[in-house]
Amino acid sequence: xxxxxxxxxxxxxxxxxxxxxxxxxxxxxxxxxxxxxxxxxxxxxxxxxxxxxxxxxxxxxxxxxxxxxxxxxxxxxxxxxxxxxxxxxxxxxxxxxxxxxxxxxxxxxxxxxxxxxxxxxxxxxxxxxxxxxxxxxxxxxxxxxxxxxxxxxxxxxxxxxxxxxxxxxxxxxxxxx
Amino acid sequence: xxxxxxxxxxxxxxxxxxxxxxxxxxxxxxxxxxxxxxxxxxxxxxxxxxxxxxxxxxxxxxxxxxxxxxxxxxxxxxxxxxxxxxxxxxxxxxxxxxxxxxxxxxxxxxxxxxxxxxxxxxxxxxxxxxxxxxxxxxxxxxxxxxxxxxxxxxxxxxxxxxxxxxxxxxxxxxxxxxxxxxxxxxxxxxxxxxxxxxxxxxxxxxxxxxxxxxxxxxxxxxxxxxxxxxxxxxxxxxxxxxxxxxxxxxxxxxxxxxxxxxxxxxxxxxxxxxxxxxxxxxxxxxxxxxxxxxxxxxxxxxxxxxxxxxxxxxxxxxxxxxxxxxxxxxxxxxxxxxxxxxxxxxxxxxxxxxxxxxxxxxxxxxxxxxxxxxxxxxxxxxx
Numbered sequence: 340x341x342x343x344x345x346x347x348x349x350x351x352x353x354x355x356x357x358x359x360x361x362x363x364x365x366x367x368x369x370x371x372x373x374x375x376x377x378x379x380x381x382x383x384x385x386x387x388x389x390x391x392x393x394x395x396x397x398x399x400x401x402x403x404x405x406x407x408x409x410x411x412x413x414x415x416x417x418x419x420x421x422x423x424x425x426x427x428x429x430x431x432x433x434x435x436x437x438x439x440x441x442x443x444x445x446x447x448x449x450x451x452x453x454x455x456x457x458x459x460x461x462x463x464x465x466x467x468x469x470x471x472x473x474x475x476x477x478x479x480x481x482x483x484x485x486x487x488x489x490x491x492x493x494x495x496x497x498x499x500x501x502x503x504x505x506x507x508x509x510x511x512x513x514x515x516x
Numbered sequence: 517x518x519x520x521x522x523x524x525x526x527x528x529x530x531x532x533x534x535x536x537x538x539x540x541x542x543x544x545x546x547x548x549x550x551x552x553x554x555x556x557x558x559x560x561x562x563x564x565x566x567x568x569x570x571x572x573x574x575x576x577x578x579x580x581x582x583x584x585x586x587x588x589x590x591x592x593x594x595x596x597x598x599x600x601x602x603x604x605x606x607x608x609x610x611x612x613x614x615x616x617x618x619x620x621x622x623x624x625x626x627x628x629x630x631x632x633x634x635x636x637x638x639x640x641x642x643x644x645x646x647x648x649x650x651x652x653x654x655x656x657x658x659x660x661x662x663x664x665x666x667x668x669x670x671x672x673x674x675x676x677x678x679x680x681x682x683x684x685x686x687x688x689x690x691x692x693x694x695x696x697x698x699x700x701x702x703x704x705x706x707x708x709x710x711x712x713x714x715x716x717x718x719x720x721x722x723x724x725x726x727x728x729x730x731x732x733x734x735x736x737x738x739x740x741x742x743x744x745x746x747x748x749x750x751x752x753x754x755x756x757x758x759x760x761x762x763x764x765x766x767x768x769x770x771x772x773x774x775x776x777x778x779x780x781x782x783x784x785x786x787x788x789x790x791x792x793x794x795x796x797x798x799x800x801x802x803x804x805x806x807x808x809x810x811x812x813x814x815x816x817x818x819x820x821x822x823x824x825x826x827x828x829x830x831x832x833x834x835x836x837x838x839x840x841x842x843x844x845x846x847x848x849x850x851x852x853x854x855x856x857x858x859x860x861x862x863x864x865x866x867x868x869x870x871x872x873x874x875x876x877x878x879x880x881x882x883x884x885x886x887x888x889x890x891x892x893x894x895x896x897x898x899x
Binding site for chain 2: 402426427428431432433434435436437438459461462463464480481500
């Protein structure tokens with residue numbers, strides 16, 4: 340019971356643009372996670388991977404948060420951690436208003452996407468989704484220019500208990516930090 | 517990455533900062549130039565405090581006058597219970613030493629380090645002033661006065677390299693020549709006192725703080741108008757633009773936005789009270805757990821903002837104890853390693869049946885909240 344109660348983040352490995360697996364197709368095509376069924380992709384998915392339909396089923400649930408993070412085509416290097424947080428205004432000017440997820444050493448591929456499927460996201464109000472990807476050799480307290488990556492939604496999204504999805508967040512090399 | 521590290525995702529490192537020793541040089545020293553200026557990152561015990569310690573609750577610490585290396589003003593001296601002359605200072609970011617003394621002459625920075633951001637950013641010249649301005653006696657006098665006011669405050673622990681705390685970061689009032697050059701324009705606006713948000717850091721009663729007030733300015737001072745006037749004149753000297761002021765206001769508001777998140781209703785099975793235990797949807801553990809009347813302000817920084825009127829129950833985990841995880845504690849329970857702050861007399865909190873209350877918990881004062889939701893108390897299910 341308690342396991343179910345805790346934040347459930349479905350961590351699919353990011354797929355590259357050239358990946359022909361079903362996961363890749365779904366992730367790269369996903370712009371509105373709540374509408375995706377993923378039925379066509381289940382057959383092509385590896386046995387160990389969660390079916391996409393299960394991944395995306397959460398996106399129609401109350402208190403869900405779904406969207407994708409786009410990895411740049413020139414991406415390389417070893418990831419250290421991925422922080423997905425909420426801010427009421429950007430660029431960040433202090434501690435985040437909420438933490439969605441912190442993922443150690445995420446498996447990301449150039450040109451791929453990283454699906455974010457969260458249930459529940461128990462926040463109230465309008466927030467930007469902000470992403471910091473820390474790379475080996477990069478920052479610990481804040482992104483290091485030219486090494487780490489950042490990205491955010493272009494507009495704040497409203498959390499009010501209903502299902503929430505965000506447009507793709509494109510990661511880019513950190514600058515101006 | 518820990519939650520504490522995560523909350524340090526901060527672009528505009530300001531307000532409360534960092535430290536290092538560079539004793540012997542003053543800002544006016546000819547040999548102290550931006551070309552030769554450098555601040556070492558914190559290390560050893562200081563680094564441990566910054567990175568590893570939970571917030572150490574601010575208290576007023578007293579030391580024998582005879583142990584102070586400096587002239588303690590007579591009106592700052594009090595008598596201890598055993599009749600010994602002593603000087604007492606709040607070891608807090610908003611605390612201040614008696615006039616004429618630096619903070620580190622009469623207080624220790626250990627607690628302050630845990631109350632401020634823990635990252636290090638070496639101060640740098642953000643604005644290139646013509647150093648000849650220091651030849652203007654009026655300017656030099658006001659600049660020195662403001663700097664001395666800041667050196668005497670808890671802010672000096674992280675923002676005045678001359679006091680030798682071991683950690684100077686972000687900006688340095690002992691930076692070479694025109695020390696305000698270590699600020700960007702919007703940062704100067706933030707600390708000027710133009711915006712009331714600085715009050716959310718907390719305000720000690722001047723009678724408790726050697727006459728220093730921070731009602732109207734970011735840094736405690738005995739003359740708020742004089743300090744504010746200096747910073748505003750600095751902005752004018754730099755031809756600050758409206759965009760600088762807009763950014764200052766945005767950053768300050770953003771810094772405290774967490775204080776104004778409206779609570780949701782608790783949502784089973786993720787948040788609220790389940791089988792009598794307080795639960796939240798986070799694997800992280802809490803160091804402060806509250807039950808608040810429904811319309812109570814969100815608890816903020818200690819020691820003045822953390823138990824707002826309407827606090828029904830406040831439980832703090834002691835710094836040397838492990839924080840409390842979801843599902844481990846009932847309302848009113850005081851396990852070993854914790855201190856009940858409210859009710860202060862140690863009596864159990866009184867909750868009325870059918871009344872809506874708010875649960876609030878945080879990993880460590882104001883960092884971020886783990887639960888912020890309302891529930892209707894029902895004696896038969898919540899106890």
